[in-house]
Amino acid sequence: MNDRILLSPPDTGPAEEEAVLRALRGGWVAPLGPEVDAFEEEIAAYTGRKHAVALSSGTAALHLGLLNFGVGPGDVVVTATMTFAATANAIIYTGAEPVFVDCDETGNIDVDLLDHAISDLQAKGRRVAAIVPVDLLGKVANYEGIVEIAARAGVPVLSDAAESLGAWRNGRPAGSFGDASILSFNGNKVMTTSGGGMLLTDDADIASRTRYLATQARQPVIHYEHLDVGYNYRLSNILAALGRAQLARLDSMIERRRQHRLWYRELTDKIPNSRVFGIPDGSEGGDTRDNFWLTSIILTPPDGSATAGLIAHLAKHGIEARPLWKPMHLQPAFSHAHSYRTGMAESLFQTGVSLPSGSAMTTDHTSRIEAALSAYSKQSRWLDHVQA
Numbered sequence: 001m002n003d004r005i006l007l008s009p010p011d012t013g014p015a016e017e018e019a020v021l022r023a024l025r026g027g028w029v030a031p032l033g034p035e036v037d038a039f040e041e042e043i044a045a046y047t048g049r050k051h052a053v054a055l056s057s058g059t060a061a062l063h064l065g066l067l068n069f070g071v072g073p074g075d076v077v078v079t080a081t082m083t084f085a086a087t088a089n090a091i092i093y094t095g096a097e098p099v100f101v102d103c104d105e106t107g108n109i110d111v112d113l114l115d116h117a118i119s120d121l122q123a124k125g126r127r128v129a130a131i132v133p134v135d136l137l138g139k140v141a142n143y144e145g146i147v148e149i150a151a152r153a154g155v156p157v158l159s160d161a162a163e164s165l166g167a168w169r170n171g172r173p174a175g176s177f178g179d180a181s182i183l184s185f186n187g188n189k190v191m192t193t194s195g196g197g198m199l200l201t202d203d204a205d206i207a208s209r210t211r212y213l214a215t216q217a218r219q220p221v222i223h224y225e226h227l228d229v230g231y232n233y234r235l236s237n238i239l240a241a242l243g244r245a246q247l248a249r250l251d252s253m254i255e256r257r258r259q260h261r262l263w264y265r266e267l268t269d270k271i272p273n274s275r276v277f278g279i280p281d282g283s284e285g286g287d288t289r290d291n292f293w294l295t296s297i298i299l300t301p302p303d304g305s306a307t308a309g310l311i312a313h314l315a316k317h318g319i320e321a322r323p324l325w326k327p328m329h330l331q332p333a334f335s336h337a338h339s340y341r342t343g344m345a346e347s348l349f350q351t352g353v354s355l356p357s358g359s360a361m362t363t364d365h366t367s368r369i370e371a372a373l374s375a376y377s378k379q380s381r382w383l384d385h386v387q388a
Protein backbone atom coordinates (compact mmCIF):
# COMPACT_ATOMS: atom_id res chain seq x y z
CA MET A 1 0.00 0.00 0.00
CA ASN A 2 1.81 3.16 -1.07
CA ASP A 3 -0.63 5.57 0.57
CA ARG A 4 0.08 4.41 4.12
CA ILE A 5 -1.86 6.32 6.74
CA LEU A 6 0.62 7.32 9.43
CA LEU A 7 -0.03 8.21 13.06
CA SER A 8 1.10 11.81 12.82
CA PRO A 9 3.03 12.74 9.68
CA PRO A 10 4.24 16.29 9.00
CA ASP A 11 1.59 18.65 7.62
CA THR A 12 3.37 21.14 5.37
CA GLY A 13 2.48 23.09 2.24
CA PRO A 14 3.10 26.31 0.34
CA ALA A 15 3.52 28.45 3.48
CA GLU A 16 6.36 26.22 4.70
CA GLU A 17 8.03 26.13 1.26
CA GLU A 18 7.90 29.90 1.07
CA ALA A 19 9.38 30.27 4.56
CA VAL A 20 12.32 27.96 3.88
CA LEU A 21 13.07 29.77 0.60
CA ARG A 22 12.88 33.11 2.38
CA ALA A 23 15.52 31.97 4.88
CA LEU A 24 17.77 30.54 2.16
CA ARG A 25 17.49 33.58 -0.08
CA GLY A 26 18.01 35.93 2.85
CA GLY A 27 21.53 34.55 3.10
CA TRP A 28 21.19 33.29 6.69
CA VAL A 29 22.20 29.69 6.09
CA ALA A 30 24.97 29.54 8.68
CA PRO A 31 23.32 28.12 11.72
CA LEU A 32 21.85 31.08 13.61
CA GLY A 33 20.04 34.15 12.23
CA PRO A 34 16.96 36.36 12.42
CA GLU A 35 14.46 33.52 11.89
CA VAL A 36 15.76 31.83 15.06
CA ASP A 37 15.34 35.03 17.09
CA ALA A 38 11.83 35.60 15.73
CA PHE A 39 10.82 31.94 16.25
CA GLU A 40 11.99 32.13 19.88
CA GLU A 41 10.01 35.33 20.47
CA GLU A 42 6.87 33.90 18.87
CA ILE A 43 6.98 30.65 20.85
CA ALA A 44 7.70 32.54 24.09
CA ALA A 45 4.63 34.71 23.43
CA TYR A 46 2.48 31.68 22.51
CA THR A 47 3.40 29.83 25.73
CA GLY A 48 3.50 32.88 28.00
CA ARG A 49 7.19 32.49 28.84
CA LYS A 50 9.82 35.22 29.18
CA HIS A 51 12.58 33.27 27.41
CA ALA A 52 12.81 30.58 24.74
CA VAL A 53 15.96 28.95 23.36
CA ALA A 54 15.65 27.10 20.04
CA LEU A 55 17.55 23.81 20.04
CA SER A 56 18.22 20.88 17.72
CA SER A 57 15.75 18.55 19.46
CA GLY A 58 13.48 18.11 22.44
CA THR A 59 16.00 15.61 23.79
CA ALA A 60 18.75 18.27 23.67
CA ALA A 61 16.42 20.66 25.50
CA LEU A 62 15.82 18.07 28.24
CA HIS A 63 19.56 17.47 28.55
CA LEU A 64 20.43 21.17 28.89
CA GLY A 65 17.47 21.79 31.20
CA LEU A 66 18.78 19.13 33.58
CA LEU A 67 22.36 20.47 33.39
CA ASN A 68 21.01 23.90 34.32
CA PHE A 69 19.61 22.43 37.53
CA GLY A 70 23.03 21.00 38.36
CA VAL A 71 21.92 17.41 37.82
CA GLY A 72 24.86 15.00 37.74
CA PRO A 73 26.28 11.66 38.85
CA GLY A 74 24.94 10.43 42.19
CA ASP A 75 21.68 12.33 41.82
CA VAL A 76 18.26 10.90 41.10
CA VAL A 77 15.73 12.49 38.76
CA VAL A 78 12.11 11.48 39.19
CA THR A 79 10.05 11.15 36.03
CA ALA A 80 7.02 9.40 34.57
CA THR A 81 7.28 5.76 33.54
CA MET A 82 4.61 6.41 30.88
CA THR A 83 6.68 8.41 28.39
CA PHE A 84 8.88 8.19 25.33
CA ALA A 85 12.45 7.03 25.97
CA ALA A 86 13.92 10.49 25.23
CA THR A 87 12.87 11.68 28.70
CA ALA A 88 14.82 8.90 30.41
CA ASN A 89 17.74 9.07 27.96
CA ALA A 90 18.38 12.73 28.76
CA ILE A 91 18.55 11.89 32.48
CA ILE A 92 21.12 9.17 31.77
CA TYR A 93 23.24 11.64 29.69
CA THR A 94 23.81 13.71 32.85
CA GLY A 95 25.10 10.70 34.79
CA ALA A 96 22.09 10.82 37.14
CA GLU A 97 19.76 7.90 37.79
CA PRO A 98 16.16 8.03 36.57
CA VAL A 99 13.46 6.91 39.01
CA PHE A 100 10.11 6.13 37.40
CA VAL A 101 6.69 6.90 38.85
CA ASP A 102 3.44 5.37 37.60
CA CYS A 103 0.59 7.31 36.04
CA ASP A 104 -3.03 7.77 37.04
CA GLU A 105 -5.95 7.04 34.70
CA THR A 106 -5.18 10.21 32.67
CA GLY A 107 -1.82 8.69 31.68
CA ASN A 108 0.06 11.50 33.47
CA ILE A 109 2.19 11.09 36.58
CA ASP A 110 0.27 9.95 39.68
CA VAL A 111 0.68 12.89 42.03
CA ASP A 112 0.11 10.95 45.27
CA LEU A 113 2.66 8.38 44.23
CA LEU A 114 5.09 11.15 43.22
CA ASP A 115 4.73 12.64 46.70
CA HIS A 116 5.46 9.26 48.26
CA ALA A 117 8.42 8.62 45.93
CA ILE A 118 10.11 11.93 46.73
CA SER A 119 9.72 11.55 50.51
CA ASP A 120 10.89 7.96 50.33
CA LEU A 121 13.98 8.82 48.25
CA GLN A 122 14.87 11.79 50.45
CA ALA A 123 14.37 9.68 53.60
CA LYS A 124 16.87 7.21 52.13
CA GLY A 125 19.36 10.05 51.79
CA ARG A 126 19.17 10.39 48.01
CA ARG A 127 19.51 13.84 46.44
CA VAL A 128 16.46 14.30 44.20
CA ALA A 129 17.88 16.84 41.74
CA ALA A 130 14.84 17.37 39.50
CA ILE A 131 11.30 16.25 38.74
CA VAL A 132 10.45 15.79 35.05
CA PRO A 133 6.68 15.45 34.55
CA VAL A 134 5.49 14.58 31.04
CA ASP A 135 2.33 15.88 29.32
CA LEU A 136 1.22 12.59 27.79
CA LEU A 137 -0.18 12.67 24.23
CA GLY A 138 -1.00 16.37 24.52
CA LYS A 139 -2.72 16.45 27.92
CA VAL A 140 -1.11 18.77 30.48
CA ALA A 141 -0.08 17.03 33.72
CA ASN A 142 -1.39 18.07 37.16
CA TYR A 143 1.12 20.85 37.82
CA GLU A 144 -0.82 22.34 40.75
CA GLY A 145 -0.06 19.11 42.62
CA ILE A 146 3.43 18.61 41.19
CA VAL A 147 4.67 22.14 41.88
CA GLU A 148 3.43 22.01 45.47
CA ILE A 149 5.24 18.72 46.12
CA ALA A 150 8.38 20.05 44.41
CA ALA A 151 8.37 23.27 46.44
CA ARG A 152 7.96 21.35 49.70
CA ALA A 153 10.83 19.03 48.75
CA GLY A 154 13.04 21.85 47.41
CA VAL A 155 13.36 20.22 43.96
CA PRO A 156 13.15 22.05 40.60
CA VAL A 157 10.64 21.01 37.93
CA LEU A 158 11.49 20.53 34.25
CA SER A 159 8.25 20.04 32.34
CA ASP A 160 8.46 17.70 29.34
CA ALA A 161 5.87 19.40 27.12
CA ALA A 162 7.24 17.77 23.94
CA GLU A 163 3.77 16.46 23.06
CA SER A 164 1.54 19.23 24.41
CA LEU A 165 2.24 22.54 22.63
CA GLY A 166 -1.12 24.28 22.22
CA ALA A 167 -2.81 22.50 25.16
CA TRP A 168 -3.99 24.36 28.27
CA ARG A 169 -4.58 23.65 31.94
CA ASN A 170 -6.65 25.94 34.16
CA GLY A 171 -6.03 28.96 31.99
CA ARG A 172 -2.31 28.37 31.48
CA PRO A 173 -0.68 27.12 28.28
CA ALA A 174 1.43 23.96 28.08
CA GLY A 175 5.08 24.89 28.38
CA SER A 176 4.38 27.59 30.99
CA PHE A 177 4.70 25.20 33.95
CA GLY A 178 7.76 24.44 36.07
CA ASP A 179 11.11 26.21 36.44
CA ALA A 180 11.76 25.35 32.80
CA SER A 181 9.99 23.30 30.16
CA ILE A 182 10.82 21.76 26.83
CA LEU A 183 9.10 21.41 23.47
CA SER A 184 9.81 19.10 20.54
CA PHE A 185 9.37 19.97 16.87
CA ASN A 186 10.16 16.48 15.64
CA GLY A 187 8.42 15.41 12.43
CA ASN A 188 5.62 13.54 14.22
CA LYS A 189 4.67 16.24 16.73
CA VAL A 190 1.75 18.68 16.56
CA MET A 191 3.99 21.07 14.60
CA THR A 192 7.43 20.44 13.20
CA THR A 193 10.72 21.97 12.09
CA SER A 194 11.58 18.49 10.65
CA GLY A 195 13.73 18.13 13.77
CA GLY A 196 14.05 20.62 16.58
CA GLY A 197 13.14 21.59 20.09
CA MET A 198 13.04 24.45 22.54
CA LEU A 199 13.77 25.22 26.16
CA LEU A 200 11.36 27.66 27.83
CA THR A 201 11.83 29.48 31.12
CA ASP A 202 11.12 32.74 32.94
CA ASP A 203 14.63 32.70 34.41
CA ALA A 204 17.12 34.82 32.43
CA ASP A 205 20.12 32.94 33.87
CA ILE A 206 18.76 29.55 32.75
CA ALA A 207 18.11 30.95 29.28
CA SER A 208 21.57 32.44 28.86
CA ARG A 209 23.36 29.39 30.25
CA THR A 210 21.34 27.19 27.85
CA ARG A 211 22.43 29.37 24.89
CA TYR A 212 26.02 29.17 26.10
CA LEU A 213 26.06 25.38 26.57
CA ALA A 214 24.24 24.84 23.24
CA THR A 215 26.94 26.70 21.26
CA GLN A 216 30.02 24.78 22.46
CA ALA A 217 30.43 26.83 25.67
CA ARG A 218 32.53 29.51 23.98
CA GLN A 219 33.94 32.41 25.93
CA PRO A 220 33.59 35.74 24.10
CA VAL A 221 37.23 35.90 22.97
CA ILE A 222 38.76 35.55 19.51
CA HIS A 223 40.77 32.36 20.13
CA TYR A 224 37.85 30.20 21.41
CA GLU A 225 38.41 29.81 25.13
CA HIS A 226 36.39 27.05 26.88
CA LEU A 227 35.84 26.84 30.62
CA ASP A 228 33.15 24.17 30.27
CA VAL A 229 32.33 21.24 28.05
CA GLY A 230 29.70 22.44 25.58
CA TYR A 231 27.32 20.99 23.02
CA ASN A 232 26.34 21.77 19.44
CA TYR A 233 22.60 21.88 20.10
CA ARG A 234 21.23 25.02 18.39
CA LEU A 235 18.42 25.05 15.81
CA SER A 236 19.34 26.33 12.35
CA ASN A 237 17.90 29.49 10.84
CA ILE A 238 16.33 27.58 7.93
CA LEU A 239 14.49 25.22 10.27
CA ALA A 240 13.34 28.12 12.44
CA ALA A 241 11.72 29.67 9.34
CA LEU A 242 9.85 26.39 8.79
CA GLY A 243 8.80 26.46 12.46
CA ARG A 244 7.40 29.99 12.13
CA ALA A 245 5.22 28.95 9.18
CA GLN A 246 3.97 25.96 11.21
CA LEU A 247 3.29 28.09 14.28
CA ALA A 248 1.13 30.42 12.21
CA ARG A 249 -1.01 27.39 11.30
CA LEU A 250 -0.84 25.66 14.70
CA ASP A 251 -4.31 26.54 15.97
CA SER A 252 -5.97 25.39 12.76
CA MET A 253 -3.91 22.16 12.76
CA ILE A 254 -5.01 21.52 16.36
CA GLU A 255 -8.62 22.09 15.34
CA ARG A 256 -8.23 19.40 12.65
CA ARG A 257 -6.89 16.97 15.26
CA ARG A 258 -9.80 17.83 17.54
CA GLN A 259 -12.23 16.95 14.76
CA HIS A 260 -10.50 13.56 14.38
CA ARG A 261 -10.87 13.00 18.13
CA LEU A 262 -14.61 13.70 17.94
CA TRP A 263 -14.93 11.36 14.98
CA TYR A 264 -13.10 8.56 16.82
CA ARG A 265 -15.40 9.13 19.78
CA GLU A 266 -18.46 8.58 17.58
CA LEU A 267 -16.85 5.47 16.11
CA THR A 268 -15.95 3.91 19.46
CA ASP A 269 -19.44 4.66 20.79
CA LYS A 270 -20.60 2.02 18.31
CA ILE A 271 -17.98 -0.55 19.36
CA PRO A 272 -18.54 -2.54 22.56
CA ASN A 273 -15.67 -2.62 25.05
CA SER A 274 -13.86 0.26 23.44
CA ARG A 275 -13.54 3.93 24.31
CA VAL A 276 -11.40 6.90 23.44
CA PHE A 277 -8.55 7.36 25.94
CA GLY A 278 -9.02 10.51 28.01
CA ILE A 279 -12.08 12.28 29.28
CA PRO A 280 -14.65 13.75 26.88
CA ASP A 281 -13.60 16.98 25.23
CA GLY A 282 -14.93 20.11 26.87
CA SER A 283 -15.86 18.34 30.12
CA GLU A 284 -12.97 19.97 31.98
CA GLY A 285 -14.10 23.56 31.50
CA GLY A 286 -13.12 26.07 28.85
CA ASP A 287 -9.60 26.82 29.96
CA THR A 288 -8.35 23.23 30.18
CA ARG A 289 -7.96 21.48 26.87
CA ASP A 290 -5.89 18.94 25.00
CA ASN A 291 -3.96 19.67 21.83
CA PHE A 292 -5.33 16.29 20.59
CA TRP A 293 -1.84 15.28 19.42
CA LEU A 294 -2.64 11.55 19.24
CA THR A 295 -5.98 9.88 19.73
CA SER A 296 -5.73 6.49 21.40
CA ILE A 297 -8.49 4.03 22.13
CA ILE A 298 -8.71 1.67 25.08
CA LEU A 299 -9.92 -1.87 24.37
CA THR A 300 -11.28 -3.87 27.26
CA PRO A 301 -12.59 -7.10 25.81
CA PRO A 302 -13.65 -9.64 28.45
CA ASP A 303 -11.23 -12.22 27.01
CA GLY A 304 -8.04 -10.17 27.43
CA SER A 305 -5.80 -8.21 25.15
CA ALA A 306 -7.05 -7.41 21.67
CA THR A 307 -4.59 -4.66 20.86
CA ALA A 308 -2.00 -6.75 19.00
CA GLY A 309 -4.65 -8.25 16.72
CA LEU A 310 -6.09 -4.88 15.86
CA ILE A 311 -2.66 -3.32 15.20
CA ALA A 312 -1.71 -6.20 12.88
CA HIS A 313 -5.04 -5.98 11.06
CA LEU A 314 -4.68 -2.23 10.50
CA ALA A 315 -1.09 -2.69 9.30
CA LYS A 316 -2.36 -5.07 6.60
CA HIS A 317 -4.61 -2.26 5.41
CA GLY A 318 -1.81 0.28 5.31
CA ILE A 319 -2.83 1.98 8.54
CA GLU A 320 -0.27 2.68 11.22
CA ALA A 321 -1.33 1.99 14.81
CA ARG A 322 0.79 1.50 17.93
CA PRO A 323 0.35 0.60 21.57
CA LEU A 324 0.65 3.49 24.04
CA TRP A 325 4.25 4.03 25.17
CA LYS A 326 5.80 0.92 26.64
CA PRO A 327 6.52 2.02 30.24
CA MET A 328 10.15 2.89 30.96
CA HIS A 329 10.38 0.47 33.89
CA LEU A 330 9.74 -2.38 31.41
CA GLN A 331 12.49 -1.23 29.01
CA PRO A 332 15.66 -3.35 29.07
CA ALA A 333 17.76 -0.16 28.72
CA PHE A 334 16.46 1.10 32.08
CA SER A 335 15.97 -2.21 33.85
CA HIS A 336 18.27 -1.16 36.72
CA ALA A 337 16.21 1.92 37.52
CA HIS A 338 14.03 2.04 40.61
CA SER A 339 10.30 2.58 40.10
CA TYR A 340 7.15 3.32 42.11
CA ARG A 341 4.20 1.56 40.53
CA THR A 342 0.50 0.88 40.78
CA GLY A 343 0.14 -1.13 37.57
CA MET A 344 -1.72 1.66 35.73
CA ALA A 345 0.95 2.28 33.06
CA GLU A 346 1.22 -1.45 32.35
CA SER A 347 -2.52 -1.72 32.01
CA LEU A 348 -2.67 1.24 29.59
CA PHE A 349 0.19 -0.31 27.60
CA GLN A 350 -1.80 -3.54 27.28
CA THR A 351 -5.14 -2.00 26.40
CA GLY A 352 -4.31 1.22 24.54
CA VAL A 353 -3.87 1.69 20.78
CA SER A 354 -2.88 5.01 19.20
CA LEU A 355 -4.54 5.64 15.85
CA PRO A 356 -3.79 8.01 12.95
CA SER A 357 -4.43 11.55 14.18
CA GLY A 358 -2.43 13.88 11.93
CA SER A 359 -3.77 17.25 10.85
CA ALA A 360 -3.27 16.38 7.16
CA MET A 361 -5.54 13.32 7.40
CA THR A 362 -8.25 13.40 4.71
CA THR A 363 -11.82 12.08 4.57
CA ASP A 364 -10.48 9.35 2.27
CA HIS A 365 -8.16 8.32 5.12
CA THR A 366 -10.89 8.38 7.74
CA SER A 367 -13.20 6.22 5.62
CA ARG A 368 -10.39 3.71 5.09
CA ILE A 369 -9.82 3.58 8.85
CA GLU A 370 -13.53 3.15 9.51
CA ALA A 371 -13.75 0.35 6.92
CA ALA A 372 -10.73 -1.46 8.36
CA LEU A 373 -12.11 -1.25 11.91
CA SER A 374 -15.44 -2.50 10.67
CA ALA A 375 -13.88 -5.42 8.76
CA TYR A 376 -11.96 -6.37 11.88
CA SER A 377 -15.25 -6.45 13.76
CA LYS A 378 -16.31 -9.41 11.63
CA GLN A 379 -13.42 -11.55 12.83
CA SER A 380 -13.29 -10.41 16.43
CA ARG A 381 -15.90 -10.98 19.10
CA TRP A 382 -15.46 -7.70 20.93
CA LEU A 383 -16.09 -5.64 17.79
CA ASP A 384 -19.27 -7.58 16.91
CA HIS A 385 -21.54 -4.60 16.90
CA VAL A 386 -19.84 -2.06 14.68
CA GLN A 387 -22.45 -0.48 12.45
CA ALA A 388 -20.04 1.33 10.18
Ligand SMILES: *Cc1c(COP(=O)(O)O)cnc(C)c1O
Nearest residue numbers: 057058059084086162184185186
Ligand atom coordinates in the same frame (compact mmCIF):
# COMPACT_ATOMS: atom_id res chain seq x y z
C1 LIG B 1 9.16 13.47 21.13
C2 LIG B 1 9.40 13.47 22.59
C3 LIG B 1 10.65 13.87 23.12
C4 LIG B 1 11.86 14.09 22.30
O1 LIG B 1 11.82 15.09 21.38
P1 LIG B 1 12.82 15.04 20.12
O2 LIG B 1 12.62 16.38 19.52
O3 LIG B 1 12.36 13.93 19.23
O4 LIG B 1 14.19 14.85 20.65
C5 LIG B 1 10.78 13.94 24.50
N1 LIG B 1 9.76 13.62 25.31
C6 LIG B 1 8.57 13.22 24.84
C7 LIG B 1 7.49 12.89 25.81
C8 LIG B 1 8.36 13.10 23.47
O5 LIG B 1 7.19 12.66 23.00
